Amino acid sequence: MDDPEHIRNIAIAAHVDHGKTTLTDNLLAGAGMISDDTAGEQLAMDTEEDEQERGITIDAANVSMTHEYEDQNHLINLIDTPGHVDFGGDVTRAMRAVDGALVVVDAVEGAMPQTETVLRQALREGVKPTLFINKVDRLISELQEGPEEMQKRLLAVIQDVNDLIRGMTEEMDDIEDWTVSVEEGTVGFGSALYKWGVSMPSMQRTGMDFGEIMELERADNRQELHERTPLSDVVLDMVCEHFPNPVDAQPMRVPRIWRGDAESQLADDMRLVNEDGEVVLMVTDIGVDPHAGEIAAGRVFSGTLEKGQELYVSGTAGKNRIQSVGIYMGGEREEVDRVPAGNIAAVTGLKDAIAGSTVSSEEMTPFESIEHISEPVITKSVEAQNMDDLPKLIETLQQVAKEDPTIQVEINEDTGEHLISGQGELHLEVIGQRIERNQGIPINTGEPIVVYREAPQEDSREVEGRSPNNHNRFYISIEPLGEDIVETIKMGEASMDMPELERREALQEAGMDKDDSQNIEHIHGTNILLDETKGIQHLNETMELVIEGLEEALDDGPLASEPVQGSLIRLHDARLHEDAIHRGPAQVIPAVREAVHNSLIDASIKLLEPIQQVRIDVPNDHMGAASGEIQGRRGRVDDMYQEGDLMVVEGVAPVDEMIGFSSDIRSATEGRASWNTENAGFQVLADNLQPDKISEIRERKGMKQELNPAIDYF
Numbered sequence: 001m002d003d004p005e006h007i008r009n010i011a012i013a014a015h016v017d018h019g020k021t022t023l024t025d026n027l028l029a030g031a032g033m034i035s036d037d038t039a040g041e042q043l044a045m046d047t048e049e050d051e052q053e054r055g056i057t058i059d060a061a062n063v064s065m066t067h068e069y070e071d072q073n074h075l076i077n078l079i080d081t082p083g084h085v086d087f088g089g090d091v092t093r094a095m096r097a098v099d100g101a102l103v104v105v106d107a108v109e110g111a112m113p114q115t116e117t118v119l120r121q122a123l124r125e126g127v128k129p130t131l132f133i134n135k136v137d138r139l140i141s142e143l144q145e146g147p148e149e150m151q152k153r154l155l156a157v158i159q160d161v162n163d164l165i166r167g168m169t170e171e172m173d174d175i176e177d178w179t180v181s182v183e184e185g186t187v188g189f190g191s192a193l194y195k196w197g198v199s200m201p202s203m204q205r206t207g208m209d210f211g212e213i214m215e216l217e218r219a220d221n222r223q224e225l226h227e228r229t230p231l232s233d234v235v236l237d238m239v240c241e242h243f244p245n246p247v248d249a250q251p252m253r254v255p256r257i258w259r260g261d262a263e264s265q266l267a268d269d270m271r272l273v274n275e276d277g278e279v280v281l282m283v284t285d286i287g288v289d290p291h292a293g294e295i296a297a298g299r300v301f302s303g304t305l306e307k308g309q310e311l312y313v314s315g316t317a318g319k320n321r322i323q324s325v326g327i328y329m330g331g332e333r334e335e336v337d338r339v340p341a342g343n344i345a346a347v348t349g350l351k352d353a354i355a356g357s358t359v360s361s362e363e364m365t366p367f368e369s370i371e372h373i374s375e376p377v378i379t380k381s382v383e384a385q386n387m388d389d390l391p392k393l394i395e396t397l398q399q400v401a402k403e404d405p406t407i408q409v410e411i412n413e414d415t416g417e418h419l420i421s422g423q424g425e426l427h428l429e430v431i432g433q434r435i436e437r438n439q440g441i442p443i444n445t446g447e448p449i450v451v452y453r454e455a456p457q458e459d460s461r462e463v464e465g466r467s468p469n470n471h472n473r474f475y476i477s478i479e480p481l482g483e484d485i486v487e488t489i490k491m492g493e494a495s496m497d498m499p500e501l502e503r504r505e506a507l508q509e510a511g512m513d514k515d516d517s518q519n520i521e522h523i524h525g526t527n528i529l530l531d532e533t534k535g536i537q538h539l540n541e542t543m544e545l546v547i548e549g550l551e552e553a554l555d556d557g558p559l560a561s562e563p564v565q566g567s568l569i570r571l572h573d574a575r576l577h578e579d580a581i582h583r584g585p586a587q588v589i590p591a592v593r594e595a596v597h598n599s600l601i602d603a604s605i606k607l608l609e610p611i612q613q614v615r616i617d618v619p620n621d622h623m624g625a626a627s628g629e630i631q632g633r634r635g636r637v638d639d640m641y642q643e644g645d646l647m648v649v650e651g652v653a654p655v656d657e658m659i660g661f662s663s664d665i666r667s668a669t670e671g672r673a674s675w676n677t678e679n680a681g682f683q684v685l686a687d688n689l690q691p692d693k694i695s696e697i698r699e700r701k702g703m704k705q706e707l708n709p710a711i712d713y714f
Contacts, residue, residue, distance in 0.1 A: 001075060001327075001336075001339065001340060001342075001343050002275070002340055003075075004245060004246045004247050004273045004275075004340075004341065004342035005245050005247055006072060006073065006074045006075060006245065007074070007075045007076075007077065007245055007246055007342050007343065008074060008075070008076045008077070008099070008100065008239050008240060008243050008245060009077045009097065009098040009099050009100070009246065009249075009299070009342075009343075009344060010076065010077070010078050010079070010098050010099070010100040010101065010102055010239055010243055011060075011078070011079040011080075011081055011091075011094045011095060011097075011098045011100075011101050011102070011122075011127070012024060012078065012079070012080050012081060012101075012102045012104060013081050013083075013091055013094075013095075013101050013102070013103055013104070013118035013119075013121075013122065014083050014103060014104035014105065014106075014114070014115060014118065015083050015105070015106070015109070015111075015112040015113070015114035015115045015118075016056065016082075016083035016084045016085070016114060016676075017056075017083065017106075018083065018104050018105060018106040018109070018112075018115075018134060018135075019104055019106065019134040019135060019192045019193070020057065020080055020081065020083060020104050021043050021057050021080055022043065022192040022193060023104060023132065023134065023192040023231070023235070024063070024078065024080045025043060025192075026192055026195055026230075026231045026232050026235070027065065027076075027078065027232050027235060027236060028063065028065065029195075029232060030067070030230060030231070030232020030233060030236060031065035031066060031067060031076075031232070031236075033063075033065060033329075049437070056082065056083070056084055057080060057081070057082040057083065057084075057087075058082055058084075058087055058430055059082070059087075059090060059287075060079050060080065060081045060082065060090040060091070060093070060094045060285065061079070061080050061328070061330055062077065062078070062079050062297060062327075062328035062330075062344055062346075063077075063078050063080070063328060063329055063330050064076065064077045064078070064327050064328070064329065064344075065078065067236040067237075067239075067240060069236070069237055069240035069241070070240075074236075074239075074240045075343075076236065076239055076240075077098075077327075077343060077344045079094040079097065079098060079344075081094045081118070083114060083118075084114075084426065085113075085114055085117070085423065085424065085676070085677065085678050085679070086422070086423040086424040086425075086426045086427035086430075087423070087427065088114075088117060088121075088372070088406070088423065089372050089404060089405060089406030089423070090285075091117075091118055091121050092121050092125075092370055092371070092372050093284040093285055093355055093356075093370055093405075094284065094285075095121050095122050095124075095125040095127050096125055096257065096282060096284045096299065096367075096370055097282070097284045097285075097297075097298060097299040097344050098127055098299075098344075099127060099128065099243060099244050099245075099246065099249035099253065100127060100128050100129075100130065100239065100242075100243030100244065100249075101118070101119075101122040101127045101128070101129050101130075102129075102130055102131075102132055102235070102238075102239070103115065103118065103119060103122075103129050103130070103131050103132070103161065104132050104133075104134050105131065105132070105133050105134065105157055105161065106133075106134055106135050107133050107134065107135050107136045107138065107139050107153065107154065107157065107189075108135055108138050108139065108142075108143070108644075109617075110156070110157050110160060110643075111157060111160040111161055111164065112615075112676065113613065113615060113676055113678050114676070114678070115161070115164075116164055117678070119161070119164050119165065119168065120164075120168055123165065123168045123169055123172070123175075123178075124168075124371075125253070125256070125257065126175070126249075126252055126253045126256040126257070127253075128178055128242075128243060128244060128249075129161075129165060129178060129180065130180055130186045130187070130188075130238055130239075130242050130243070131158065131161055131180045131186065131187045131188070132187075132188045132189075132190070132197075132235060132238075133154060133157055133158075133187065133188070133189045133190075134190065134191065134192050135191060135192075135193075136150075136154075136189050136190055136191055137191035137193070137194055137217055137222075138191075139153065140214050140217045140218060141217060141218065147210060147211065147214065150210075151210075154189065158180065158181075158182070158187055161180060162179040162180060165178055165179050165180070166179060182199075182200050183200060184200075184242075185199055185200050185201045185238060185241065185242065186238070186242050187199065187200075188202075188234050188235055188238055190231050190234065191231075192231065194222040194225070194226065195222075195226040195230065195231050195232075196213070196222065196225040196226045196228075196229055196230065196231055197229065197230070197231035197233075197234035197235060198210075198213065198229055198234060199234050199237075199238060201237065201238075201241070202229060202233065202234045202237065206228060206229050208228060208229050213225065213229075245342075246273045246341070246342035247272075247273050247342070250270055250271055250272075250273055250301065250342075251271045254267065254270045254271060254301070257282075257367050257368050258270070258365065258367050258368065259365060259368065259498065259499070260364060260365030261365070265277075265278075266278055266280070266302070266362075266364055269302040269303070269341075270301045270302045273301075273302065273341045273342045274302055274303070274341060275302075275303065275304045275340035275341045275342075276303075276304070277302040277303050277341070278302060278303050278360060278361050278362050278364075279300075279302065279303030279304065279305060279309065279311060279359075279360055279361040280300070280301040280302045280303060280341075280358070280359075280360050280364070281296075281298050281299070281300050281301070281305060281311075281345065281347070281358075281359040281360070282298045282299050282301060282357075282358055282359075282367050283296045283297070283298040283350070283353045283354070283355060283356065283357045283358075283359060284297060284298045284299065284355060284356075284370070285297040285298065285355055286353065286354060286355050286402055286403045287403065288399065288403065289333070289348075292323075292324070292333075292348045293348060293351075294348065294350070294351065294353075294402075295333065295346050295347070295348055296346070296347050296348075296350045296353045296357075296359075297328060297344065297345070297346045297347075298344070298345065298347075298359075299343075299344055299345075300339055300340065300341050300342065300343055300344075300345050301341060302341045303340075303341060303361060304338050304339065304340045304341065305322065305325050305338060305339045305340075305345050305347060306322070306325060306337070306338045307322055307323065307324055307325055307337070308321065308322060309321070309322045309361065310322075311350070311359050311360060311361055312359070312360055312361070312362070312363050312364075313350060313352040313353050313357050313358075313359050314357055314358040314359070314360075314364075314366035315357065315366070316352040318352075320349060320350045320351055320352055320353070320359075321349055322347055322348070322349045322350070323348045323349035324347070324348045324349070325337070325338060325339050325345060325346075325347055326339075326345070326346045326347075327339065327343070327344070327345060327346060328344070328346050333346050354402050354405070355370070355402075355403070355404075355405050356369055356370045356405060368492065369492065370405075371490075371491060371492040372405070372406050375679075376406065376407070376408050376421035376422055376423060376451060377421075377423065377424070377450065377451050377610040377655050377679055378421065378422060378423075378424060378425060378427075378428060378448050378449070378450060378451065378655065378659075379419050379420065379421040379422075379448070379449040379450070379451055380419070380420055380428045380432070380445050380446055380447075380448050380449065381417050381418065381419055381445065381446035381449070382397070382417075382418050382419075382420055382432065382435070382443050382444075382445050382446075383417055383418070383443060383444045383446075384441060384442070384443055385442040385443060385444055386442065389441045389442070392439065392441055393418070393435070393441050393443065394411055394418070396435055396439050396441065397409045397411060397418055397420065397435075398411075400420070400431060400435070404431075406422065406423055406427075407420060407421065407422050407427075407431065408420070408421040408422075409421075419449075421451055423679070424677075424679075425448060425659065428445075428448065432445050448659055449700070450609065450610060450654075450655050450656040450659075451562070451610060452560065452562045452607050452608060452609055452610075452685075452693075452697065453557075453562055453563055453564070453565045453607075453608040453610075453682050454557035454558070454559050454560070454562050454563070454564045454565070454600075454605050454606070454607055454608065455480065455564065455565050455566045455567065455605065455606065455608050455682075455684075456478050456479065456480045456564075456566070456567050456600055456603035456604065456605050457480060457603065457604040457605070457606055457684070458479075458480070458603055458604050459477070459478075459479040459480075459603060460477050460478045460479070460599040460600070460602035460603035461477060461599075461602055462475050462476070462477045462572055462599075463475070463476055463477065463595050463598045463599040463602060464595065465591040465592060465593070465594040465595025465596070465598065466591055466594070467583075467587035467588060467590065467591040468586070468587060468590060468591075469577075469582060469587055471577040471582050471583070471587070472574070472575065472576050472577055472582075472583050472587050472588060472591055473574065473575040473591070474546070474571065474573075474574050474591050474592055474595045475571070475572040475573040475574065475595070476569060476570065476571055476572065476592075476595040476596060476599050477569075477570050477572065477599055478567050478568065478569050478570070478596070478599040478600055478602075478603045479567070479568050479570075479603065480566055480567065480568070480603070481526070481527075481528065481566045481567060481568045482510070482511050482512075483566075484510040484511050485507060485510045485511060485512055485528075486526045486565070486566045487510070488506055488507060488509075488510040489523060489526045489528075490526060493506045494506040494507050494510075494523070495523060496522065496523050503517075503520070504517045504518065504520075507520075516530055516568075519531055519532055521543065521547070521571070522547050522550070524547075524550065524551050524554055525554065525563060525564075525565055526565045526566050527554050527564060527565065527566070527567045527568075527569060528567075528568050528569065529547070529550055529569045529571065530568065530569065530570045530571065531543075531571050532570050532571060532572055533571060533572065533573055533574055536573070536574050536576065537576065538576045538578075538580075538583065539574055539576065541580075542574075542576060542583055542588055545583075545584075545585055545588040545589060545592075546571070546574075546588060546592050548585070548589055549588060549589035549590070549591070549592030549593045549596070550569065550592055550593075550596055552589065552593055553592065553593040553596035553597055553600075554567075554596070557597075557600065557605065558597040558600055558601055558605060558708060558711070559605060559606075559607055559694050559707070559711065560607065560693075560694045560697035560698055560701070560703075561697075561698075561701060561703065562607070562697065564600065564605070565608070565682070567600070567603070569596065569599075597708075598710070601708060601710045601711055602710070606684050606685065606687075606690060607684075607685045607690055607693060607694060608682035608683060608684055608685065609654050609655070609656060609682065609683065609685045609693075610654070610655040610656075610679065610681070610682050611652050611653065611654050611655065611679075611680050611681065611682065611683050612652065612653060612654075612655055612658055612677040612678060612679055612680055613650070613651075613652050613677065613678045613679075613680045614630055614635065614649075614650070614651050614652065614653055614658075614675065614676070614677050615648065615649070615650050615675060615676045615677075616629075616630075616648070616649045616650075616665065616673050616674075616675040616676075617643070617646045617647075617648055617673065617674045617675070618646060618647055618649065618669055618672060618673040618674075619645070619646060619647070619669075619672055620646075620647055622668070622669040622670065622672055622673065623640065623647045623649065625668040625669050626647075626649050626665065626668065626669055626673055627640065627649050627651075628668070629661070629664060629665050629668050630649065630651045630653050633653045633654070633657035633658065633661070634653065634654055634657050634686075635651050635652060635653025635654070635657070636651055636652060636653075637649060637650070637651040638650050638651050638652065639651075652680055655679075658677065661675075661677075662675075694707070
């Protein structure tokens with residue numbers, strides 16, 4: 001751990017069911033940490049009961065192992081990440097802690113939608129990819145392919161992955177060519193289930209070629225194959241040779257994820273992985289141990305973590321004291337005396353830390369926040385069956401929100417109903433099960449509710465908002481923001497905590513007017529407030545209240561009090577009372593709220609619904625039934641094509657209609673379809689459905705049914 005040149009921090013990432021956890025088992029067996037016989041079936045990194053039951057990874061798990069390469073011992077810190085789209089947040093957070101990503105692709109299925117997502121997450125964090133093509137045994141034994149067909153298929157997979165990498169790294173100046181190639185040894189092939197693997201360097205070392213492998217595989221002589229060319233050696237050699245160590249990686253990664261002063265001593269410590277420098281720890285994951293309390297796991301960028309240190313946590317006052325330092329071994333945590341820079345550590349005692357906090361010995365500019373690609377689209381209500389469990393349930397829900405930042409929890413103390421919003425049905429189901437199983441709180445969950453948004457469709461006129469005492473007036477107009485600008489804000493490329501110049505440049509690149517980008521007063525969600533007033537007395541001291549009124553109005557839109565997105569709000573003019581007492585919160589907030597809501601209504605605000613991309617792989621004779629399932633759900637089919645012996649149907653459909661999709665598609669295709677959904681943002685709900693949907697949501701929220709009379713444009 002003291003020798004950063006021989007440390008590799010890597011994550012294994014892939015589409016669901018392409019074999020990440022099985023591959024990790026092989027690596028653990030190769031490092032002598034689990035028995036060779038059970039590797040591949042033990043799924044050692046799926047430590048929770050529900051993961052073993054469902055056969056999928058839900059939480060990213062860390063493990064450290066050693067491997068000898070060119071007579072030199074290397075320490076490999078590995079994170080096994082989930083593949084299911086609902087748990088994508090874990091993948092994003094894992095990428096912040098590592099320097100290399102081993103992307104696993106199923107040889108039969110090829111690069112799938114989630115493969116593309118995990119690659120994008122890795123490259124956006126400046127993490128270098130290599131490729132492992134798994135399940136090659138299926139090409140030989142199931143599909144009976146000859147050497148030529150097989151080579152064609154494998155080259156096609158490599159080509160697809162390289163196209164994705166090229167497309168994503170085109171605009172990144174600090175990345176040279178990161179495409180993978182067989183000749184360079186950055187591509188491996190093999191079968192995680194049968195524990196054999198090959199790559200160009202390993203063939204040169206063992207003298208095995210593909211012809212021999214096919215003979216042994218066909219003769220069912222898999223044990224000999226495993227002994228002559230074990231998978232773990234091939235993969236771990238590739239990791240040691242082609243992934244950067246922290247000393248090479250940090251100079252490139254730090255400027256990408258940290259916006260502090262590049263000339264400072266601290267920046268030097270991080271670039272040089274200096275274990276004697278200031279302590280800098282980036283927390284990427286929070287877990288709970290029934291005995292030790294909260295455990296914060298993350299990457300140490302500089303300095304050395306030791307027990308008893310007092311450290312600052314970004315965004316909170318005071319210091320936290322470290323109670324113990326350790327490293328993760330799957331489900332277990334091994335305590336150590338100290339963890340130096342360049343490693344992944346697990347620490348107890350940081351009670352203020354959340355996933356994404358920067359922890360340091362001196363106050364410093366925090367790292368960029370970790371940007372999640374998708375936002376919550378489905379909500380469920382949760383109630384405790386016994387009123388006595390209510391305080392414990394509230395505590396548990398707050399803990400859940402702390403552990404998983406992709407979940408939003410809304411606690412309503414008045415009604416005792418609590419809403420959890422997550423990435424999909426499975427996500428919420430797992431959370432609900434864990435509350436019952438781990439905390440022992442019996443709960444009732446409601447039907448899934450879909451999250452909507454509201455957005456203006458055209459430019460409004462200038463609207464006046466008056467305060468209740470008629471002494472203060474605000475003049476506001478609203479227009480829709482361009483899609484590119486909204487995207488820039490969502491990706492975190494423009495935010496209020498950036499230097500003004502950088503923010504201006506980013507927004508102008510996305511197509512914002514030069515003068516507008518200089519007047520930005522506030523960004524809330526994907527909405528921007530511009531201050532276009534000139535020389536108004538007292539406005540400076542009232543601005544905080546204006547922003548508060550604006551945020552309130554945007555969080556509860558005028559149609560169904562759903563959040564507003566993508567609006568550009570211009571404050572043209574304001575008349576304020578001389579006396580501070582007459583322009584307090586009780587006057588300014590309602591005035592701004594009224595002005596914002598009325599100008600949104602004038603801008604023809606409409607309800608947006610979340611949509612998903614759907615991909616169904618299905619045999620030819622069930623193709624009609626599969627495409628019918630999409631069309632019958634207000635969806636549209638965009639593309640159908642043949643891939644191998646299957647038809648692929650691609651399309652989009654509203655999330656609202658996709659609830660219960662899995663049982664319907666199974667019965668429509670006699671269970672022979674495999675499908676995938678991925679969140680694809682929001683689109684305007686059809687006009688004829690707007691009035692009913694709005695009144696349905698208002699009823700559910702207990703609001704009055706009469707809409708503002710100005711909303712008569714549906």
